[in-house]
Amino acid sequence: MSASVPFRRRAAFLDFDGTLAQNGVIPRAHTEAVLRAREAGHAVLLSTGRPASIVAADVAELFDGMVTSAGAHIRLGQEQLRDVRFPAALARRTVEALESHGAHYALEAHEALWCSPRSAERLEERRAEIRAPRDGERGRGFADILSAIEVTEQLTEVSFAKIAVWSAPVGIERIAAEIGEAVGALPNSISEDGRGSGELHLAEVDKADGLRLVAERLGLGIHDTVAIGDGPNDLGMLRAAGTAVAILGSRDEVLAAADEVVPGPAGHGVVTAFERLGML
Template sequence: MGKTVFIDFDGTYAHNGVIPEGHVRAVEQARRNGHRVLLCTGRPKILVAPDHAAVFDGLVAAAGGYVELDGMVLADRRFPADLARRAVELLEANDAVYILEGPDAAYVTSQGRDRLRRLITQGEQAANFGKAADGILGPLQITDDPASETFAKITCFQLAVPSAELAARLGPEVDVVPSSIGSLGERAGEFFLAGVDKSVGIAVVERHFGLDRADIIAIGDGHNDLEMVAYAGTGVAIEGGVPELLALADLIVPAPQHEGLVAAFERLGLIDPPAQAA
């Protein structure tokens, strides 16, 4: 077997929900060439469209908390019930707009969904979401009792306090990274269980297949990609990504709008460059 490649979704494989055709072809060609290619996203499984997931050999979702290969779930870590209750109480007390994300369902309150829709489709942030807004809003389920739901991750779009402050109040069981939409600022972020990140999900796949880490490639652009790019034998960052990630990367390639994955796959020998005209 050749290399095993882990690709972030938002900002890497897709831009504002739009996936370049060249990226799909590159993944398909790399797989035909004997390489494994997995999607490695902060999104929960429920927010990854089945036709998008079908292009890949497997899925690492929920920022490393969920791993699925060939329909077999290898990891599914969720907030313990007491911690989930405390997190929801703090979110509600701080006027948060948030989604509780599990693999099979993503939950919002009815008021939260209305606020979220206005924020990402009508407000000043709308341009930063583009077509991705439909993919986020469409699968959401309304809950009247959010503290009773099971979830692996919380994506918060708006808070009355900085997200780091709320994480500190929750204690050492929870970590937070800034939102992948940088313009949302410090009062947004992604909350997840301490010790869970994308490299943890990659390690599950590594053990399952008995991989050599030197043969692992990770490609991303955001704060939640730092650990996986550092962990991989070869780390690739997207131009315009967070500075900390650019500093870690072995290779930097263009953004999705310019089919950066095609350039990455060619330079890494995963696919053949197009034949030159005579």
């Protein structure tokens, strides 16, 4: 950046799966871009549908903070700004609906990924997908999910922020409709099939909540925020941000919300975005 151009501090919010990372692993170029942007004086936060429990420690330490569980849990530095869970009665109704359909699912909280024994066993079957990170990469892929699992028979008693459903005999939208309008449904990245997989979340919670709350706490205007994402759960923050960046190949509605389009993790799109915005 030219010395004649006044410094403009920004807060960037990066989606994880499909944006920053591929299959749960961050390429070295993205790690270096995040560190360089922070060294230049910008705030960089992870903004993911994942709960904090499945964000590896070496990934979390890259950032100034994290918006996890798609906006339900927000941390800036060591300060917790938000922790929203399903109310107890709604949580019980949701678990009962999933059990009635024989779904395989996990209840997501920042402290653990809660599973029934049969759902945990189904996840364990995917252990063969794990590979060792290469030099400079961060995150352990599916191993980060497996390491967060806590098994319990009492899922109706668990406190959680969101649910990942990766196998059900009916569509995720139908399950959400049975539970009620307080719960929304979206596609997710921990899936075994198309129609019967996705995320169940509190309809009132969105990644955009984290963007606005963190920007306010940092004393930045919305025009100084940047959101980068590729999925349906990124739409809120893309539409809320001062500058929205979508990943090439995203759904049409995601691309339509973007001011810029960059490649995915294999093409080091976060580097491209930060360079275009003068953040490096």
